[in-house]
Amino acid sequence: MTDTAETRARRLLRRATAGVPEDDYPVTHIADLPARHARATDWPGWVPDAVLAAVTATGVDRPWEHQVEAASTAWSGHNVVVATGTSSGKSLAYQLPVLSRLATDGRATALYLSPTKALAGDQLRSVSDMDVQGVRPARYDGDTPQSERGWVRDHARWVFTNPDMLHRGILPAHPRWARFFRGLSYVVVDECHGYRGVFGSHVALLLRRLRRIARRYGADPVFVLASATTAEPAEFAGRLLGADCVAVTDDASPHGARTVALWEPPLLGELAGENDAPVRRSAGAEAARILAELVIEGARTLAFVRSRRGAELTALGAQRILAEVAPELADKVAAYRAGYLPEERRALESALLDGELLGVATTNALELGVDISGLDAVVIAGYPGTLASFWQQSGRAGRAGDDALVVFVARDDPLDTYLAHHPKALLERPVEAAVLDPTNPYVLAPHLACAAAESALTVKELDDFGGHAARSVLDGLVADSLLRRRPSGWYWTSRDRPHSDVDIRGSGVEQVAVVEADTSRLLGTVDGAAACGTVHPGAVYLHRGESYVVDELDLERGIAFVHAEDPEWSTSARDVVDIEILDTVEKRTYGGVTVNLGYVAVTSRVVGYLRRLPSGEVLDHVPLDLPEQVLHTRAVWYTIAEPLLCGADEGPGTRTGVKPARVPGALHAAEHAAIGLLPLFATCDRWDIGGVSTAVHADTGEATVFVHDGHPGGAGFADRGYAAFVPWLTATREAVISCECPAGCPSCVQSPKCGNGNEPLDKAGAVAVLDLVLAAVGEAAAAHDHSDAHAAEDSTGTT
Numbered sequence: 001m002t003d004t005a006e007t008r009a010r011r012l013l014r015r016a017t018a019g020v021p022e023d024d025y026p027v028t029h030i031a032d033l034p035a036r037h038a039r040a041t042d043w044p045g046w047v048p049d050a051v052l053a054a055v056t057a058t059g060v061d062r063p064w065e066h067q068v069e070a071a072s073t074a075w076s077g078h079n080v081v082v083a084t085g086t087s088s089g090k091s092l093a094y095q096l097p098v099l100s101r102l103a104t105d106g107r108a109t110a111l112y113l114s115p116t117k118a119l120a121g122d123q124l125r126s127v128s129d130m131d132v133q134g135v136r137p138a139r140y141d142g143d144t145p146q147s148e149r150g151w152v153r154d155h156a157r158w159v160f161t162n163p164d165m166l167h168r169g170i171l172p173a174h175p176r177w178a179r180f181f182r183g184l185s186y187v188v189v190d191e192c193h194g195y196r197g198v199f200g201s202h203v204a205l206l207l208r209r210l211r212r213i214a215r216r217y218g219a220d221p222v223f224v225l226a227s228a229t230t231a232e233p234a235e236f237a238g239r240l241l242g243a244d245c246v247a248v249t250d251d252a253s254p255h256g257a258r259t260v261a262l263w264e265p266p267l268l269g270e271l272a273g274e275n276d277a278p279v280r281r282s283a284g285a286e287a288a289r290i291l292a293e294l295v296i297e298g299a300r301t302l303a304f305v306r307s308r309r310g311a312e313l314t315a316l317g318a319q320r321i322l323a324e325v326a327p328e329l330a331d332k333v334a335a336y337r338a339g340y341l342p343e344e345r346r347a348l349e350s351a352l353l354d355g356e357l358l359g360v361a362t363t364n365a366l367e368l369g370v371d372i373s374g375l376d377a378v379v380i381a382g383y384p385g386t387l388a389s390f391w392q393q394s395g396r397a398g399r400a401g402d403d404a405l406v407v408f409v410a411r412d413d414p415l416d417t418y419l420a421h422h423p424k425a426l427l428e429r430p431v432e433a434a435v436l437d438p439t440n441p442y443v444l445a446p447h448l449a450c451a452a453a454e455s456a457l458t459v460k461e462l463d464d465f466g467g468h469a470a471r472s473v474l475d476g477l478v479a480d481s482l483l484r485r486r487p488s489g490w491y492w493t494s495r496d497r498p499h500s501d502v503d504i505r506g507s508g509v510e511q512v513a514v515v516e517a518d519t520s521r522l523l524g525t526v527d528g529a530a531a532c533g534t535v536h537p538g539a540v541y542l543h544r545g546e547s548y549v550v551d552e553l554d555l556e557r558g559i560a561f562v563h564a565e566d567p568e569w570s571t572s573a574r575d576v577v578d579i580e581i582l583d584t585v586e587k588r589t590y591g592g593v594t595v596n597l598g599y600v601a602v603t604s605r606v607v608g609y610l611r612r613l614p615s616g617e618v619l620d621h622v623p624l625d626l627p628e629q630v631l632h633t634r635a636v637w638y639t640i641a642e643p644l645l646c647g648a649d650e651g652p653g654t655r656t657g658v659k660p661a662r663v664p665g666a667l668h669a670a671e672h673a674a675i676g677l678l679p680l681f682a683t684c685d686r687w688d689i690g691g692v693s694t695a696v697h698a699d700t701g702e703a704t705v706f707v708h709d710g711h712p713g714g715a716g717f718a719d720r721g722y723a724a725f726v727p728w729l730t731a732t733r734e735a736v737i738s739c740e741c742p743a744g745c746p747s748c749v750q751s752p753k754c755g756n757g758n759e760p761l762d763k764a765g766a767v768a769v770l771d772l773v774l775a776a777v778g779e780a781a782a783a784h785d786h787s788d789a790h791a792a793e794d795s796t797g798t799t
């Protein structure tokens with residue numbers, strides 16, 4: 001291809017791979033995604049002139065079709081979710097109906113909710129700039145001075161806030177917000193795809209509380225939800241709201257063409273990881289190199305890195321490379337992460353937009369709602385956990401009329417390996433459905449307590465909170481004397497409100513404070529359940545890019561003491577885990593294999609931690625002695641009967657099985673890989689789930705592999721694993737066989753958080769186990785189809 005015929009994206013990719021030896025060529029796949037052309041339409045007739053003038057003054061001449069479809073649905077009184085790509089103008093889709101209502105009905109009010117204060121600030125600014133008469137938009141969050149709060153309550157007509165403030169500040173004080181609730185016409189839920197897992201379950205219940213209070217004031221607001229592209233948006237939004245919701249998904253905004261390259265860093269011969277397994281060049285180090293090359297080409301590039309520390313290291317790495325080969329460009333690269341002050345954030349964003357900065361390495365802090373688009377390149381170092389995030393991040397690249405490059409760099413992880421070798425799974429699969437479970441009793445109980453404290457709960461209202469599930473949770477609250485049952489409903493008994501004890505972003509457990517010992521400064525908090533794993537003695541803890549080392553973890557007082565120190569290694573905790581089956585909710589039997597879903601108790605103890613260099617090299621394992629923790633949650637598990645597992649099965653198609661001595665390693669490896677792949681089917685992170693495997697489990701009496709939710713009561717992840725069992729284990733098997741390492745490495749069967757130091761692990765055995773299980777399920781399904789066919793023949797014969 002000559003230079004003139006080559007697209008800019010291809011040229012950038014060539015630059016990024018220049019000088020790489022042929023044997024190490026990292027690109028496993030290249031896809032060219034075509035440009036999408038805009039489909040604009042006329043402004044709807046119901047938009048008042050004042051609003052039309054304000055909107056067109058922002059530079060929007062004509063709306064796109066999906067904007068009008070969503071806006072008109074909301075205007076006609078139906079809840080709507082607009083689930084379209086990055087920068088597809090979702091804001092206008094809700095601004096049109098809300099501004100139109102506020103402009104035409106002087107009593108009407110609206111609420112805007114976003115997961116972050118920063119995003120709410122951006123949206124408020126954009127509405128304020130439009131300056132539609134009488135709208136009086138205002139912010140009400142933790143940063144709103146006390147002196148302004150009264151004005152907002154009494155006069156603001158469009159309030160911009162977040163779920164935390166709605167939960168703690170607005171709903172408990174609803175009598176003071178009576179004017180606002182009486183007029184409540186619209187509730188905007190922005191970036192709603194982020195409300196998944198336990199946090200999503202909390203927000204789902206919060207929205208039910210909001211609707212209930214609004215009804216008490218005679219209002220029945222229409223909900224307008226904005227989401228990244230996600231599968232089944234109507235179902236998801238319906239679950240989040242607890243009410244029907246129309247989905248608008250046909251994106252009519254324009255987008256430049258993109259070239260997506262999948263990139264797998266080579267295995268390094270000279271470095272050894274845990275148990276001497278080979279390691280790959282780290283995705284962060286690879287991203288630093290790519291970033292430096294793209295900056296040299298003058299491409300404005302964002303590199304998304306999974307952790308804050310990773311973002312800092314990637315920016316530093318790129319700066320180091322540039323300092324050697326193009327020193328004048330070294331200060332064109334910076335790191336960006338959550339926790340910056342708004343001014344710092346703005347400065348960085350505008351520096352990137354106007355080219356003063358060319359390369360920025362960031363965590364997903366920049367993923368949410370920030371109006372940065374039209375970049376020349378995006379590097380995604382490590383799968384961001386969901387396809388929705390992948391597309392959200394890659395959507396930052398590409399302007400209408402100009403093509404852009406997206407590079408996905410696989411980490412040492414089975415899911416990343418799978419994706420690097422199965423481009424269709426990344427590029428052609430529908431985005432996964434977001435999972436949440438508002439009936440989780442651990443989440444439901446505190447919200448029912450809050451709801452009762454806001455205003456006594458009546459029997460009629462229980463359907464909104466899960467009906468039967470709510471009833472049994474309420475019985476528990478009454479038994480604990482937190483609520484009192486009267487004929488008219490359930491009443492909160494205490495003078496103190498329950499709200500401040502409910503952490504809607506946590507897992508419902510106590511928080512541990514991280515305190516700098518010298519200065520007594522509170523740096524942050526970590527979830528109590530995770531404390532042993534994240535702030536154990538010796539752990540490297542990062543706060544706003546500063547590095548600290550933990551000296552002491554005092555679990556009784558809920559404090560971790562740290563001192564400032566920046567060692568060259570990172571730490572990862574190791575725990576040992578035991579699991580007990582409490583209740584089997586569902587079970588399927590396939591010959592010698594059973595697949596189960598139910599409740600379990602997981603007992604874990606952190607026993608030490610690994611110190612690892614940024615290259616992936618493991619320095620050592622440091623033992624620790626910390627107390628046990630017990631988690632009650634949901635799990636999916638499969639069992640394999642011994643004759644089938646060990647090959648004694650002489651039945652049709654006689655199987656070879658796994659030698660008994662290899663069974664533990666085979667099951668363990670199959671479990672690790674399955675944990676790695678579940679995020680492909682349930683929107684979770686591998687850190688949200690855990691697993692246990694054993695050659696003979698006390699409760700099943702058979703070889704058993706468990707994968708469980710990592711949060712009390714579960715968040716729906718195990719349920720997804722049960723529902724998608726066959727595709728999940730099929731992808732797991734594919735991931736293991738795709739990895740070219742000889743005997744198991746972090747890219748296939750090693751786990752970064754294995755309590756047993758990744759021993760024993762038997763990669764070939766894992767494939768044999770997965771083959772056995774999939775064959776048993778497949779045979780049973782075929783036999784089932786066969787008997788169905790017979791039954792159908794029989795029935796046709798007799799009628």
Ligand SMILES: Nc1ncnc2c1ncn2[C@@H]1O[C@H](COP(=O)(O)OP(=O)(O)OP(=O)(O)O)[C@@H](O)[C@H]1O
Nearest residue numbers: 060062063064085086087088089090091092369370
């Ligand atoms: N009909 C339109 N014609 C031209 N430009 C538009 C139109 N609608 C919106 N825009 C512009 O597109 C940009 C992106 O809009 P917006 O931030 O609402 O997108 P979004 O879908 O919310 O993005 P994100 O995915 O980041 O949440 C804004 O700069 C906005 O002014």
